[in-house]
Amino acid sequence: MQNLRAKGNVRSYVFISFLLLLLFFYVHYTWRSLGLQPVTSSSSSSSSSNAAALAAKYSGVYDFDFCPAKLVDYTPCEDNKRSKKLPRRRHEYRERHCLGDPLRCLIRPPPGYKFHALWPTSRTETWFDNVPSRYLTVAKADQNWVRREGEKMIFPGGGTMFHEGVTGYIEGISHYVPLGEGSDIRLALDVGCGVASWGAYLFDKGVLTMSVAPRDNHEAQVQFALERGVPALLGTLATKRQPYPSSSFDLIHCSRCLIDWTSEGGYSLIEVNRLLRPGGYWVLSGPPVNWQKYGLEAWRGDNVEFNKSMVAIEDLAARMCWEVVAKAAEADLYAIWRKPRTGKCYAERTEGTQPPVCEKTNDVDQAWYVTLTDCLPPLPLTEESRQEGEGEGGPSSSPPSIAVGKLPKWPERINFTSPRLFSRQPSANADAIHLDNFRWQRAVAHYRRLVPALIANKFRNFMDMNAGYGGFAAALFEYPVWVMNCVMTDKKTHDTMMENTLPVIFDRGLVGTYHDWCEAFSTYPRTYDLLHASGVFSAYASRECDFVDVLIEMDRILRPEGVAIIRDEVWLLRSVARIAEGMKWEVRFAKTEDGEEEATGKEAQTAEGGAAVTEETGGADGKGKIMLLxxxxxxxxxxxxxxxPET
Incomplete structure (x- = not known):
């Protein structure tokens, strides 16, 4: 009997193993068929002549010099010296403008740079030498933004409008906007973020905040935000759409950001409406809110102008069908509105009311170098609408199920399959998100074995340079990290290079941005701990931009002692490795989590432990064979x- 049981157990074990093997191959090949593999189809079909031309182009020996010390905080697309020559109307000169030639040198850290403080310590203190900026410690000393104590920068949670500190300020908002456990608020945008204390402390409420500010006289705002471990981008509301799809944020906040919300037809506030998810909240504090109390003494302004501005904001908000949640007279510091969840109010407005509803030909998710528009994205007529023509007929609409209060609560939201996936890709696999999650969970587990700093939780700021559905970020959500999910975009067409998956990423409760890697990213040097580049070089192999420029930009934004994991075809990685070694990076080849035995060849190393860039790595040509660098x-x-230290 024991022998029979043993044989039965063996048969069961073999059967279960067989089923697991079938599941693995199903996921593996279905994942590839979905177009989610880190190599684009265009690169896989590249001709041998193109491969030979690329190999010849990058066959040299690279050795990059360090940049002049004055470029220590250089931001190529937000260069104040060059931007001063641009138009000042609506602050266009503060926007992103990639002028001049790209860098071909390495930006050295400031003297005394140390490995950054770990989260959550970094929320309240960082190393002074890492961002040695004194301006805000003096200019905002009376507002308690930041102060220097010896070799540390201390962030006490103050702010211009944070009269009771940032935690008290957030608690005040929570009287009107549901925040915290069980809340429907997951994603926020902080416009004019200062040193990002608002976003830093919203983590306690389970809210992930994108903090945005221009590079202006308040130097280092975004730099401090990222040094603290808070998601942030250089940017401003001016003449172009913000680089996010429509219906992205559950909550948008402005504290004394001094934007003229209603000038020239109200483009700036109409852009806030585009970015707000149906049912989302807009919180405004500072001028002109409650000008009767604060206008003359606190703001030293003209009460007549403050009153005029407030009336104009209230009028435009009403015409956009926003609900008043809190009036300034009641909430003291705040005025709060809520965007409608349906378009019923739009249909009931008097004919000719401005702003109009956008035509379906206006892709409201397109936002890379796209001029601001003065129209409202269509909404479904009811929360049960499913009919074509009811605001849900195309990719520019907001289906009822993505409204605030309709989405799953966090963290269940991370597994949400957005209906916007199918509006963009009608033939998409219904299991696409699940399969993508499975794939990247395995990949991240493998990466943690390859990079010891991941096991030790020493990294905080991550970037996925080609994010797909956001599976890489989803696989990391239980760790004390955040991920900037980039969806690659073409500046010439204003459209994404592959399917536009950024709306799906935001619907999952993750943050990201559109970006074209032919240009510099809107951030300061030394702001990310880990860069994940899956299929990036395959995607750009047939484009005009140079691999050298992409890699130099990666070096600019990567923190010292940070890691880049580059996942691509071996024939491309050979060229990438040559350039990376010329940037003084430590470089090594590694197998993927799938083993990819056919792709490995000899994983030989140089004497310094770097990658041996030889024809042996990956076989004869390395095409179609995936490895990691x-x-x-x-x-x-x-x-x-x-x-x-200052006294």
Whole structure:
């Protein structure tokens, strides 16, 4: 009997193993058929002549010099010296403008740069030498934004409008906007973020905040935000759409951001409406809110103008069918509105009311170098609408199920299959999100074995340079990290290079942005701990931009001792490895989580432990064979200048 049981157990084990093997191959090949593989179809079909031309182009020996010290905080597309020559109307000169030639040198860290403070310590203190900016410690000393204590920068949670500190300010908002456990609010946008204390402390409420500010006289705002470990981008509301799809944020906030919301037809506030999810909230504090109390003394402004501005904001909000949640007279510091969840009010407006509803030909999700429009994205007539022509007939609409209060609550939301997936890709697999999650969970587990800093939770700021459905970020959500999900976009067409999956990413409760890697990213140097580049170089192999420029930009935004994991075809990785070694990175090849035995060839190493870039790596041509290039950036900071602390 025991033998029979043993045989039965063996048969059961074999059967279960067989089923698991079938599941693996199903997921693996279905994932590839979905177009989710990190290599684009265009690169896989590249001709041998193109491969030979690329190999010849990058066959040299690279050795990049360090940039002049004055470029220590250089932001190529937000260069104040060059932007001063641009039009000042509606603050166009503060927007993103990629002028001049790209960098071909390495930005050295400031003297004394140290490995950043770990989260959550970094929320309240960072190393002064890492961002040695004194301006805000003086200019905002009376508002408690930031102060220097010896070799540390301390962030006490103050702000211009945070009269009771940032936690008290957030609690005040929570009287009108549901925040915290069980809330429907997951994603927020902070316009004019200061040092991002609002976003830093909203983490306690389960809210992930994108903090945005221009590079202006309040130097280093976004730089401080990222050094603290808070998602942030350089940007401003001016003449172009913000680089996010419509219906992205559950909550948008402005605290004394001094934007003229209603000038020239109200483009800025109409853009807030585009970005707000149906049922989302807009919170405004500072001028002109409650001008009767604060106008003359606190703001030293003209009460007549404050009153005029407030009346104009209230009028435009009413014409956009926003519901008043809190009036300034009641809430003191705040005025709060809520965007409608349906378009019923739009249909009931008097004919000719401005702004109009956007035509379906206006893709309201398109936002890369797209001029602001003065129309409202269509909404369904009812929360049960499913008919064509009821505001849900195309990719520019907001289906009822993505409204605030309709989406699953966090963290269940991370597995949500957005209906916007099917509006963009009608033939998409219904299991696409599940399969994508499975794939990247395996990949992340493999990456953690390859990069010890991931096991030790030493990294905080991650970027997925080609995010797909956001599966890489989803696989990391239980760790103390956040991920900037980039969907690759073409500046010439204003459209995404592949399917536009950024709406799906936001619907899952993750943040991201559109970006074209032919240009610099809207951030300061040394702001990300880990860059994940899956299929990026395949996607750009047939485009005009140079691999050197993409990699130099990766070096600019990667923190010293940070890691880049580049996942691509071996024939491309050979060229990438040559350039990376010329940037003084530590470089090594590694197998993927699938093993990819046919792709590995000899994983030979150089004497320094870097990648041996030879024809043996990946076989004869390496085309169609996937490997990883794991790169680490060294810290080349000079010793600290030992500047005496301010008194």
């Amino acid at each position: 794991v790169c680490k950036k060294r810290n080349y900071a000079r010793p600290s200048l030992a500047v005496a």
